[in-house]
Amino acid sequence: MSQKEILNTENAPAAIGPYNQAIKAENTLYVSGQIPLIPETMELITSGVADETHQVLKNVEAILKNAGYGFEDVVKASIFLSDMGDFATVNEIYAQYFNTAQPARECVAVKTLPKNVNVEISVIAWKK
Template sequence: MKEIIYSENSPKPIGPYSQAVLVDRILFVSGQIPLDPKTNELVKGGIEEQTKQVMENLKGILSSTGMTLDNVTMSFVYLKNLQDFPKFNEVYAKYFKEKPPARVTVQVGDLPRGSLVEIAVIAYKF
């Protein structure tokens, strides 16, 4: 059974997609960019601030299903510039201290609203 997930603790979708979809015990979370959930505006700052906001947005969606970042099994990271990879990794590592998920990281030509980072995840409800 497919259930559409929506969390007030994360930004509203900026297009025709759901924040996340739960199928049985697997949660597919749409790519999150660093929007402030209160204003739906891009947060100010560089890759560190933007990565932190994206991770907080992901936590908001996960928590609405009773999950945490510990449930994340796969993440898909899109960076506007791979030169930001070391700084991105420093912030990302703070959120996945033990048993980090599998991950794909690629550089892309552009991201919505001029974002420097976008992250989508798949999580499993134990």
């Protein structure tokens, strides 16, 4: 019988709605979309898409690490941008974190993101 496990860490921003940071189902970890909130203060990074992307990926990393996973275990990433004009910047920073075994991915522009941020990223990770 399969169990799902709810996972949350203080090293990533607390959920700002009715969801959890991550759910583990057997060997698969589903990480909720992360925005550029600083975990300790819940303040938004607003100094530009580059800084926002770094914070988002630090948040993703903290959730992965809490569950015993790493970027190398990510099999699918979803990137949401408020402006597709930011694609090159986000892609360059993303490549610094996913520097080996890049996952499947999509990147879409959306009209608005939570708290009017420029970038949100969610991932799915898997381990044997």
